[in-house]
Amino acid sequence: MGVKITRGSFARPGTSLQFDTGSWRVQRPDHLHAAAPCHSACPAGEDAQAWLALVEEERFREAWENLITANPLPAITGRVCHHPCETACNRGGYDEAIAIHHVERFLGDMALQEGWAYPQVQVPDTAPEIAVVGSGPAGCSAAYHLAQRGYRVQLFEALPVAGGLLRSAIPPYRLPSKVVENELDRLLANGIRFMPGQRLGRDFSLEELQASFSAVFLGVGTQRSREWSIDGATPRDLHVGLSLLKEWMDVGVIPCWSSVAIVGAGNTAIDLARVLKLAGVPEVHIISHKAIPGPGVPAQDAMPAILREIEQGLEEGVTIHEHRGVQRLILRGEQVVGLELVHMKKLADANGRLKRVAFEGTESMLHVEQVIPAIGQVVDPDGIRALLGQRSYFRVDDWGQFPDQPKLFSGGDARGDRGTVSEAVGDGRRAALAIDHMLREEAGEVPENKTTPIPLEQLNLNYYEPAPRPEVQLLDVAKRSGFDEIESGLTHKQATGEGQRCFSCGNCLACDNCWTLCPDVAVLKTQDVAADGSHYVFDYGYCKGCGLCARECPSGYIVMRDEV
Amino acid sequence: MQHALEGSQAIARAVSLCRPQVVSAYPITPQTHIVENLSKLVxxxxxxxxxxxxxxxFSAASVALGAVAAGSRAYTASSSQGILLMSEVLFNIAGLRIPLVLTCANRAVSAPLSIWNDQQDSMAVRDAGWIQLYCADNQEAIDTTIQAFRIAEQCELPVMVCVDGFTLTHTLEVLDLPDQQQVDEFLPAFSFARRLDPANPLSVGTLVSPEYFTETRQDHxxxxxxxxxxxxxxxxxxxxxxxxxxxxxxxxxxxDDAATGILTLGSIAGTLQEAIEEQGDAAPARLITLRAFRPFPEQALRDACQGLERLIVLERALSPGAGGIVGTEVRAALGVMDNPPQIFNFAVGLGGRDVPLEIYTHLLDAIAKGRGTGFDILDLDTGKLPAETS
Amino acid sequence: MTQEVNIPLTDLRRSQPRFSGFEAGHRACLGCGEALAARLVTESAGPDVMYANATGCLEVFTTAWPDSAWRVPWMHSLFANAAAIGAGMEAAMKAQGKSTRVIAMGGDGGTFDIGFQALSGMLERGHNVLYVCFDNEAYMNTGIQRSSSTPHAAATTTSPAGRESMGKRHMKKDIVSIVAAHHIPYAATASVAYPSDIHKKVRRALAIDGPTFLHIHTPCPLGWGHDGALTIEIARLAVQTGLFPVIELERGGVAGAMPIRKLRPVTDYLGLQSRFRHLFADSSRAKEELEHLQALADHNIELYGLRGEEKIDALDSEGADTVRRGGMRWA
Known part of the structure; x- marks a missing residue:
């Protein structure tokens, strides 16, 4: 009994749905959101992939709003960041990395131009109050993220204006002062009580802050130059790189020597060299222990300065002496007339530790009128001597928290293991998260998505069209004055094009591939975004677990798991 | 209305009156004239x-099958090798319960090659699941063709109308051809409930497991x-x-009181009838002309054979190694009668050998001599057989 | 992460934004290329079509009575007569004055071999039928026997590799050229790895009044000896090596070819399939056969001009089936 035969044994449409092919399955496909390499690599914690997706759809404001959940200063970082996101970008292994850095600037500039505001947060008068010392990128970021989380914030700054090294150390051809001004004006207008002209150790003490605030963030930066001498000798009129740069940015003039050697390999060395060169110094040399970054140069042997800046410096006529150290100052009286250079390299000693080795017989002379050390800065110990002890920098954990001082945090250059604006922004955000976590008395670790980025091999590159990365306009070398910005921004079309080029690593592209390629009609498309962030659900009643969808998912968003 | 028509022409005219929407065919003697005539009508x-x-x-039957499945009245015709080439499709058509009409212009099956008439072809596909109707003359061919469409469509079964090749298909006679109005009154417009239709998309021709196959066969x-x-x-x-x-x-x-009966099918019936009449016998035989071979009319046959002492089954095909085909079935059907007649079984007129008017006396002589009690070929010339089989 | 859906899957299944002529619950093997191709064809053709299906895997795995995976009017008659059944359907539609289109379909056995005569007849008579051949290069339903579509050197159960044999001795029949030689308006090849191309070609074929032919390369995990997850990868490699040229012919002349962006050596394709495993033995005969297959691919590449110009084809998203965020491939 049961089923009755039909005339000529015809069957009715779609009746195969009563046959449960899902029972054949030994493996099931599942959506797995893996972190995109750009997200994992961003020091500021931006999810570039997420906002690039919005940029592609020309939803620029939403893209910017997504971006500023991590980084409130995209017009700034979009100019000065060393963009490790692009180094990590999987697309680099296919044709050329996505121009994430340029798109970030595009969004930052558009936000300034359109006057987009940060999300408004109502902060009650009773909310805990946090003190942030220093209004450089770390302090500003901490203040912003705390304010966004509903805290009252007082931001102390020794100088009359906010910005720290953004104003004092980065030349305007890289970061126009108008951009800094606009970006910071918006930030400070966002429920933050700004206290200019207030210097730690002079106008208030750390103890006072600790007594009257729920938590304190020290974004004090590195205000003191390292001591520099060669076998105890220093030139009489020693100029230090960073202060020279600051002086030029403040008054707009710089001593015009005939030849200068700058000792150092960081951004200050390059910035200063370029400023000197653009100001008319005929001969500008950089003496670097390390090599110019490039293919085959290991990261630990590469100059820490941003490659783009090195390249532009070379283009402008700066000479870089790689793997070279100063052996001796050549003085006439106390006046420098030249340097004795020697080839140097970092090599492993018997214990495997790297140390610098000078190679005898490679000495050479370099005649210069001035030598300028740009070998780094340390924390100014005024007012925080006890905290610093004998160290040059603060020692804090990943979240910026001082050991045994649960309510005291730091970040940015003052940590000593940082050195970029983006890292400082990231430190400010992470400290804000940790402070929030602490004040809410939440248990466990501070919540943050930490996932292993998805490697290129897990993507299916067959589905991506080769497409070139856009090139931005650069000011002609002859027209560079040092004040006018050198790089211009992306056009709308270029920006959305980058959104299209994005692989969407580890995230659903909504490309329909799984839906299109399932032989068993077991992938269904949803009208709205499904609960897991994709646009598709697996119908396990019919999925046989062949694994085709996982294999063909362009972005590596589908994984196969064994059935239990 | 009376017309002087060749058999094939008459059949074509009858088919045409039934308003087929799709006709497919492939030429083969002696069926060719039917299709030629239809082509001319078109x-x-x-x-x-x-x-x-x-x-x-093979494609002729398939095209017709596809056409009916898609909701059109269709028709095809063939013979001999053609019937065998399409035999796979014939089984398929029947199993799918497709109402289709096919004319089989009966002809011998090769080898050796013979283009002449016997009924080996339709007999070979008797188990295909088709209704088989045999025509004694061309007037019957006309009338049976028209009836075949109605039977097929009413039962959702295919019907094979069997007409002796040459003997009927190529014979010119005066025939009564119905007019269109009569046919339209008899045969409603084609409407096939299981037709392929995007509005009700059925799947036809499925795979049936042993769990249900037996019941599909019983149903058929x-x-x-x-x-x-x-x-x-x-x-x-x-x-x-x-x-x-x-x-x-x-x-x-x-x-009614005849002691001897003769059972046959196809055009031999006409020859026999004439022969019996000509003989002017005092006690003439009863002539039973089997029209429906499938379904096999067991009960009607037993009724027709009531009172007979002898029944001669005369057929135009054989199953080598067994004997008569129709004869064997008749024996089985009559075996359950209280007083079944003695059955004699002969084949005759194979491969177009002429069946003369003398057939009646030949038959009576043969059974008098004790031939045909099992199976014999009536008009066999033993002198032509090679030594080892004679 | 476990998925959560607000609406029941049955409702979601009913409201998919594409035509569903081919339903889930069919009994094809894991990763079946033919099942996928059939779904893509029905999807592209839309609802106003009836189908004639030759005997073979597709027919068996879709219609185990009382179940049917089809949501379109569909009929299976026999192995050899799909084209003739299609012709009959088309004649009926013509006679009834209806616009419903007819697609006849069969595997390589039903097309290259046993159904070849009926196919030729249908083409010659000019029936308005699209014939789709799902080519998995052997008789899979009966247990992987060689057909005239089986490529040279492939091992099947009736062309096994052994001490005296390197698999099938003969060449793959060039069916699309033979079909095109009927001077029909449109004949094309396609690969299941390129669904947008299939979509485009089905629509193009159905827009033409007259017989059209689409030959779709569909890997068979069971018969070719590869994991079901690799079906698309292998189909793609067949195209990228030049072993399966994706071309279009109009009235017998070549009218288009999908260029190969990145040419791959045939060993990339062959090495993934156990039917070619014997070609990787350390013997001179095996090496010669590999060279032979490479030569066959090179011949195709030259014959149809498949070497893509990197610059020009870089944005050929239609042919290459690249994807876009938001499923724009189907736009």
Missing amino acids: ADGVLECELVSVESE HQALLDATAAIVQAQSDWLAISGRDTGGLLRCEGP
Whole structure:
């Protein structure tokens, strides 16, 4: 009994749905959101992939709003960041990395131009109050993220204006002062009580802050130059790189020597060299222990300065002496007339530790009128001597928290293991998260998505069209004055094009591939975004677990798991 | 209306009156004239239909099958090798319960090659699941063709109308061709409930497991058995319209008290009838003309054989190594009678050998000599056999 | 992460934004290329079509009575007569004055071999039928026997590799050229790895009044000896090596070819399939056969001009089936 035969044994449409092919399955496909390499690599914690997706759809404001959940200063970082996101970008292994850095600037500039505001947060008068010392990128970021989380914030700054090294150390051809001004004006207008002209150790003490605030963030930066001498000798009129740069940015003039050697390999060395060169110094040399970054140069042997800046410096006529150290100052009286250079390299000693080795017989002379050390800065110990002890920098954990001082945090250059604006922004955000976590008395670790980025091999590159990365306009070398910005921004079309080029690593592209390629009609498309962030659900009643969808998912968003 | 028509022409005209929408065929002697005539009717605008001249009988049957499945009345015709080439499709058509009409212009099957008439071809596909109706003359061919469409469509079974090649298909005679109005009154417009239709998309031709296959076979078998009623009904309804009796399942002529009966099918019936009449016998034999071979009309046959002492089964095919085909079935059917007649079984007229008027006396002589009690070929010339088989 | 859906899957299944002519619950093997191709064809053709299906895997795995995976009017008759059944359907539609289109379909056995005559007849008579051949290069339903579509050197159960044999001795029949030689308006090849191309070609074929032919390369995990997850990868490699040229022919002449962006050596394709495993033995005969297959691919590449110009084809998203965020491939 049961089923009755039909005339000529015809069957009715779609009746195969009563046959449960899902029972054949030994493996099931599942959506797995893996972190995109750009997200994992961003020091500021931006999810570039997420906002690039919005940029592609020309939803620029939403893209910017997504971006500023991590980084409130995209017009700034979009100019000065060393963009490790692009180094990590999987697309680099296919044709050329996505121009994430340029798109970030595009969004930052558009936000300034359109006057987009940060999300408004109502902060009650009773909310805990946090003190942030220093209004450089770390302090500003901490203040912003705390304010966004509903805290009252007082931001102390020794100088009359906010910005720290953004104003004092980065030349305007890289970061126009108008951009800094606009970006910071918006930030400070966002429920933050700004206290200019207030210097730690002079106008208030750390103890006072600790007594009257729920938590304190020290974004004090590195205000003191390292001591520099060669076998105890220093030139009489020693100029230090960073202060020279600051002086030029403040008054707009710089001593015009005939030849200068700058000792150092960081951004200050390059910035200063370029400023000197653009100001008319005929001969500008950089003496670097390390090599110019490039293919085959290991990261630990590469100059820490941003490659783009090195390249532009070379283009402008700066000479870089790689793997070279100063052996001796050549003085006439106390006046420098030249340097004795020697080839140097970092090599492993018997214990495997790297140390610098000078190679005898490679000495050479370099005649210069001035030598300028740009070998780094340390924390100014005024007012925080006890905290610093004998160290040059603060020692804090990943979240910026001082050991045994649960309510005291730091970040940015003052940590000593940082050195970029983006890292400082990231430190400010992470400290804000940790402070929030602490004040809410939440248990466990501070919540943050930490996932292993998805490697290129897990993507299916067959589905991506080769497409070139856009090139931005650069000011002609002859027209560079040092004040006018050198790089211009992306056009709308270029920006959305980058959104299209994005692989969407580890995230659903909504490309329909799984839906299109399932032989068993077991992938269904949803009208709205499904609960897991994709646009598709697996119908396990019919999925046989062949694994085709996982294999063909362009972005590596589908994984196969064994059935239990 | 009376017309002087060749058999093939008459059949074509009858088919045309039934308004087929798709006709497909492949040429083979002696069926060719039917298709040629249909083609001419289409060319002359008399018949409006899709005429598909295919590349084989296999495709001829397939095109017709596809057309009916898609909801059109269709027709095809063939013979001999053609019937065998399409035999796979014939089984398929029947199993799918597709109402289709096919004319089989009966012819011998090769080898050796013979283009002449016997009924080996249709007999070879008797198990295909089709209704098989045999025509004694060309008037019956006309009337049976028209009835075949109604039977097929009513029962959702295919019908094979068997007409002796040359003997009937190529014979010119005066025939009564019904007019269109009569046919339209008898045969409703084609409407096939299981047709392929995007609005009700059925899947036809499925794979059936052993769990259900047996029941599908029983269902098909029962449908053929039940078709006897439709065959009888079609005949009586057509009689009312045309005034002609074509016989239902079988035709029975001769005296009720006859001791000898002769059973045959196809055009031999006409020869025998004439022979019996000519003989002027005091006690003539009863002539039983089997019209429906499938479904096999067991009960009607037993009724027709009541009172007979002897029954001669005369057929135009054989199953080598067994003997008569029709004879074997008749023996089985009559075996359950209280007083079954003694059965004699002969084949005759194989591969177009002439069946003369003397056949009646030959038959009576043969059984008098004790031939045919098992199976014999009546008109065998033993002198032509090689030594080892003679 | 476990998925959560707000609406029941049955409702979601009913409201998919594409035509569903081919339903889930069919019994094809894991990763079946033919099942996928059939779904893509029905999807592209839309609802106003009836189908004639030759005997073979597709027919068996879709219609185990009382179940049917089809949501379109569909009929299976026999192995050899799909084209003739289609012709009959088309004649019926013509006679009834209906616009419903007819697609006849069969595997390589039903097309290259046993159904070849009926196919030729249908083409010659000019029936308005699209014939789709799902080519998995052997008789899979009966247990992987060689057909005239089986490529040279492939091992099947009736062309096994052994001490005296390197698999099938003969060449793959060039069916699309033979079909095109009927001077029909449109004949094309396609690969299941390129669904947008299939979509485009089905629509193009159905827009033409007259017989059209689409030959779709569909890997068979069971018969070719590869994991079901690799079906698309292998189909793609067949195209990228030049072993399966994706071309279009109009009235018998070549009218288009999908260029190969990145040419791959045939060993990339062959090495993934156990039917070619014997070609990787350390013997001179095996090496010669590999060279032979490479030569066959090179011949195709030259014959149809498949070497893509990197610059020009870089944005050929139609042919290459690249994807876009938001499923724009189907736009």
